[in-house]
Amino acid sequence: MWFLKWTEIIVKEFGHPTRSVAGWLISKLLTVCNRVLEENTVQLCGIRPEDTVLELGHGPGHGLQSAAKLLTEPRGRLIGVDYSAYMHQMASDRMKDFVASGKVTLYHCDVEAMPLADSVVDKVFHCNCYYFWSDLEKGATEIHRVMKPGGLMVTTLRLSNWPQEPYMTALRDSGFTDVRMEDKQHKNITFQAIYATASK
Numbered sequence: 001m002w003f004l005k006w007t008e009i010i011v012k013e014f015g016h017p018t019r020s021v022a023g024w025l026i027s028k029l030l031t032v033c034n035r036v037l038e039e040n041t042v043q044l045c046g047i048r049p050e051d052t053v054l055e056l057g058h059g060p061g062h063g064l065q066s067a068a069k070l071l072t073e074p075r076g077r078l079i080g081v082d083y084s085a086y087m088h089q090m091a092s093d094r095m096k097d098f099v100a101s102g103k104v105t106l107y108h109c110d111v112e113a114m115p116l117a118d119s120v121v122d123k124v125f126h127c128n129c130y131y132f133w134s135d136l137e138k139g140a141t142e143i144h145r146v147m148k149p150g151g152l153m154v155t156t157l158r159l160s161n162w163p164q165e166p167y168m169t170a171l172r173d174s175g176f177t178d179v180r181m182e183d184k185q186h187k188n189i190t191f192q193a194i195y196a197t198a199s200k
């Protein structure tokens, strides 16, 4: 019985880590297990030094750290959103120098309602995140709204048996084109990458 209760708590915490023992454990697990995935995802985006880049559901912030280093032009900007207050705080601490300089802006908000203007983002990436969205189409439409025409989004996941079709369909229905998935391997990790272009 206690085992089932803990399994339920852990699954819930993966989707929305809270400031708690379980949330702290999840943050450690995400760091150990997903850091390489986050770094690989950043590489797949083909970030240019002057780009405006957005990470969705950044968790502890390791992907933000990798992306920020590539935005070496003064115009280059990085935005992160996560609806977990605990993850927002953890990432804000990790990125505090970049945030103070104005290079990075982090929002505590839902992917489905981001405080961003239309057509401002060149590249979007997210890892292990869309499974938790309450409405895939609403999320996809909101991302499409904030992206510049021709902008690229890279989604990565490490759950090959998780259904990808509903997500890919939501992307196509929201105006993304060239939506395709590739299997990837990096050292000992296997993951899937979904690419999508924001056509407008």
Ligand SMILES: C[S@@+](CC[C@H](N)C(=O)[O-])C[C@H]1O[C@@H](n2cnc3c(N)ncnc32)[C@H](O)[C@@H]1O
Residues within 6 Å of the ligand: 014, 015, 016, 017, 030, 031, 034, 035, 037, 038, 056, 057, 058, 059, 060, 081, 082, 083, 084, 087, 109, 110, 111, 112, 126, 127, 128, 129, 132, 133, 134
């Ligand atoms: C499984 S964790 C993955 C964290 C990180 N991307 C990684 O791979 O280590 C999912 C993250 O997405 C965030 N998240 C899930 N759904 C969200 C939504 N609708 N809006 C904003 N953040 C969301 C959660 O709070 C959590 O930090």
